Amino acid sequence: MNDRVVITGMGVVSPYGAGPDRLWQLVLSGVSAVRPLSGFEVNHLQARIGGQLPNFDPTAYLPARLIRKIDRFSVLALVAAHQALHNAGVLLDTQQPVWSQVESQSHRVGLTVGNALGGWAFAERELCHLWQQGPEEVSPFMATAWFPAAAQGELSIRFGIRGIGRTLQNDRASGGYALLHAAECLRRGHADLMLAGGTEAPFSPYAMLCLETSGLLSRHPAEDAPRAYRPFDAEHTGLVVGEGAAFFVLERARDALRRGAPILAELAGWASTADAYDLVQPNPDGIRSAAAMRGALALAGVSVDRVDAVFAAGSGVPGEDEAEARAITLALGDAAPSVPVTAPHSTFGNLLGATLPVNLALAVLALHHCTLPPTLQIDHPALGCEDLHFVTGTARRLTRLDTCLLNARGIGGMNCSLVLKRWSDAERN
Amino acid sequence: MTTDVAKTDVVACVEALVRELVGETIPLSPQTNLYAELQIESLELQELTARLGRTCGVVLPRQEVLRCSTLEDLAQLVLRLQGKEHQA
Numbered sequence: 001m002n003d004r005v006v007i008t009g010m011g012v013v014s015p016y017g018a019g020p021d022r023l024w025q026l027v028l029s030g031v032s033a034v035r036p037l038s039g040f041e042v043n044h045l046q047a048r049i050g051g052q053l054p055n056f057d058p059t060a061y062l063p064a065r066l067i068r069k070i071d072r073f074s075v076l077a078l079v080a081a082h083q084a085l086h087n088a089g090v091l092l093d094t095q096q097p098v099w100s101q102v103e104s105q106s107h108r109v110g111l112t113v114g115n116a117l118g119g120w121a122f123a124e125r126e127l128c129h130l131w132q133q134g135p136e137e138v139s140p141f142m143a144t145a146w147f148p149a150a151a152q153g154e155l156s157i158r159f160g161i162r163g164i165g166r167t168l169q170n171d172r173a174s175g176g177y178a179l180l181h182a183a184e185c186l187r188r189g190h191a192d193l194m195l196a197g198g199t200e201a202p203f204s205p206y207a208m209l210c211l212e213t214s215g216l217l218s219r220h221p222a223e224d225a226p227r228a229y230r231p232f233d234a235e236h237t238g239l240v241v242g243e244g245a246a247f248f249v250l251e252r253a254r255d256a257l258r259r260g261a262p263i264l265a266e267l268a269g270w271a272s273t274a275d276a277y278d279l280v281q282p283n284p285d286g287i288r289s290a291a292a293m294r295g296a297l298a299l300a301g302v303s304v305d306r307v308d309a310v311f312a313a314g315s316g317v318p319g320e321d322e323a324e325a326r327a328i329t330l331a332l333g334d335a336a337p338s339v340p341v342t343a344p345h346s347t348f349g350n351l352l353g354a355t356l357p358v359n360l361a362l363a364v365l366a367l368h369h370c371t372l373p374p375t376l377q378i379d380h381p382a383l384g385c386e387d388l389h390f391v392t393g394t395a396r397r398l399t400r401l402d403t404c405l406l407n408a409r410g411i412g413g414m415n416c417s418l419v420l421k422r423w424s425d426a427e428r429n
Numbered sequence: 430m431t432t433d434v435a436k437t438d439v440v441a442c443v444e445a446l447v448r449e450l451v452g453e454t455i456p457l458s459p460q461t462n463l464y465a466e467l468q469i470e471s472l473e474l475q476e477l478t479a480r481l482g483r484t485c486g487v488v489l490p491r492q493e494v495l496r497c498s499t500l501e502d503l504a505q506l507v508l509r510l511q512g513k514e515h516q517a
């Protein structure tokens with residue numbers, strides 16, 4: 001009991017807009033948020049689709065004075081984090097957190113952020129200023145806006161978080177590592193409350209080019225954008241990226257119960273491993289990825305026959321999908337063919353550093369609704385993926401949905417798995 | 430803008446540049462305090478200093494800028510530096 005870590009608040013900004021409920025409703029409705037990219041130069045790109053959040057007005061959430069100083073990935077983080085803190089009931093009427101009243105309490109609040117790319121839209125604009133107008137036209141906020149830890153700094157200042165503060169950078173597993181590290185900090189007693197999650201805003205000419213040159217992006221035709229992202233399908237052609245952020249308030253269960261916090265679910269297990277195989281390709285044997293899943297299940301004390309669903313990393317990159325399918329089969333053994341597997345980000349894109357946090361939000365809601373969101377576009381499972389039991393087409397209502405295994409995989413096989421469990425008052429002891 | 434702007438012009442210039450930083454809703458006067466009232470932070474001060482220097486044709490030494498508390502202090506600093514340039 002003492003060591004159990006629970007989620008007491010969550011916030012999301014996804015390509016569908018702000019809020020976890022909006023994400024849930026639109027994912028279940030099967031409406032794809034993948035669309036032709038707009039708002040920046042894409043003529044040099046082959047990959048011209050993504051989960052872009054249209055018509056997002058940051059001034060509805062943050063002062064204009066702040067917005068101009070930070071990149072979009074920090075904006076998304078601030079909006080999602082505010083939702084999470086509000087949801088956890090730790091904001092006063094002034095919108096300041098409760099620990100703003102007592103300095104020493106703020107020292108026991110920590111923050112971990114996952115991000116893969118940093119703020120290239122901001123950086124590219126300022127590099128244009130440098131080369132076209134000269135150094136005097138470069139914003140001094142370049143010093144604090146563009147790098148991946150920038151969002152951590154903004155969150156720390158905005159919410160007066162004075163304890164542990166770390167940014168985890170492991171490509172598409174970044175947000176998973178941030179959650180893992182936050183849970184570990186709580187279990188080790190290094191903090192009393194952690195704000196943890198991931199954020200990503202990949203849509204700029206240079207950032208998209210770098211993603212494209214990795215060879216991992218789908219070049220699916222823009223006119224067929226909603227059908228582009230096809231994790232585990234025979235016609236999978238690569239990653240389709242999206243923008244967004246998801247943050248969670250994590251606490252030890254006893255602390256949450258003591259303050260009467262609403263407990264959304266238990267983050268019961270976590271583990272990470274690395275393939276140490278290739279800079280880009282994961283090891284096709286899936287062994288180290290399976291080890292992350294098994295490690296997370298072992299920490300959670302969950303046997304494979306108690307896994308009710310897998311939220312897969314499901315990148316849509318052919319070699320990665322096959323390696324993950326093999327890893328799931330290795331990890332779950334005889335149970336593998338009967339455990340539903342889903343990759344709901346197929347409807348809105350892979351949010352890179354935020355992808356596992358957004359899937360975690362969906363998993364929390366899946367437990368709540370006893371319903372699994374589907375993976376769109378699995379018409380015929382890819383070679384090597386046929387033995388898994390995918391949730392395709394429409395959402396699936398289950399009679400039992402108490403435990404979810406969630407995967408994230410970064411480039412070259414950086415593996416992270418989490419176990420999410422339903423929390424019930426009967427489990428208090 | 431030329432380097433021989435009158436004092437009122439320099440004060441107006443400081444106000445206009447500060448206005449760009451802090452937005453339209455905060456009332457400004459020459460006596461407005463940069464820190465206590467406007468919460469100007471380190472990089473905003475850096476940006477303000479660079480813009481003010483370019484607009485008024487002077488280089489504002491950081492240590493002297495840090496001694497300024499109000500908009501008028503900044504305007505006085507600019508005028509003093511302009512005066513030095515004219516003498517030189």
